[in-house]
Every structure is written in C-alpha cells, then in structure tokens.
Amino acid sequence: MTDATTRAAALLKGHRESIDRLDAILVFTLAERFKHTQAVGKLKAEYELPPSDPVREEAQIKRLTDLAEQADLDPEFAKKFLNFIIQEVIKHHEQHQS
Numbered sequence: 184m185t186d187a188t189t190r191a192a193a194l195l196k197g198h199r200e201s202i203d204r205l206d207a208i209l210v211f212t213l214a215e216r217f218k219h220t221q222a223v224g225k226l227k228a229e230y231e232l233p234p235s236d237p238v239r240e241e242a243q244i245k246r247l248t249d250l251a252e253q254a255d256l257d258p259e260f261a262k263k264f265l266n267f268i269i270q271e272v273i274k275h276h277e278q279h280q281s
Contacts, residue, residue, distance in 0.1 A: 213268075216268075217271075217272070217275075220272040220275065220276075221275060221279075223272075223276070224272070224275050224276035224278075224279040225279055227276055227279070227280070228276070228279040228280045234273050234276030234277045234279075234280060235273050235276070240269050243265060243269070244262055244265055244266070244269075247261050247262065247264075247265045248261055248262055
C-alpha cells in the first residue's frame with residue numbers, strides 16, 4: 184500500500200465510524216420520539232381526538248424545513264422524511280383507536 188492509499192483508508196475508516204455513530208444516534212432518537220408519539224396516541228384515543236392533526240403537521244413540516252435549510256440539508260429531503268414519520272405516527276394513533 185502506498186502512503187496515499189494508507190491515508191485514504193484511514194480517512195475512510197474515520198468517516199465510516201462517524202456515520203455508524205450518527206446512525207445509532209438516529210435510531211435511538213427515533214425510538215425516543217416514537218415513545219412520546221405513542222403516549223400522544225393513547226391520550227388521543229382516551230379523549231376521542233382524531234389521530235391526525237393537520238395544523239400541527241403543517242407547522243412541523245415548516246419548522247423542519249427551516250431547520251434543514253439552517254443545517255444545509257436538502258429541505259425537500261427533510262420534508263419527505265418528516266412526512267414518512269408523520270404517516271407512521273398516524274398509523275400508530277389509528278391502532279390505538281381501534
């Protein structure tokens with residue numbers, strides 16, 4: 184291996200280790216988020232509230248889009264990601280209402 188290849192391999196390893204740590208953070212963060220949304224779903228079921236809250240969802244999408252722009256992340260990607268999460272949450276809320 185040349186010095187350049189060795190340096191590249193070390194840099195690649197470092198980036199991959201960071202990616203792995205960030206993936207773990209994402210998974211644990213999503214798990215924590217879903218714990219709270221499940222509690223919200225139970226409350227909504229208990230008080231016979233609708234599983235979906237379009238006003239809040241729209242505000243959250245706007246908020247996340249703004250955060251994505253601040254973080255230099257593609258806002259459309261952030262919007263798609265949040266929409267996916269919102270649909271999963273609504274599905275869970277609907278299950279609580281059955």
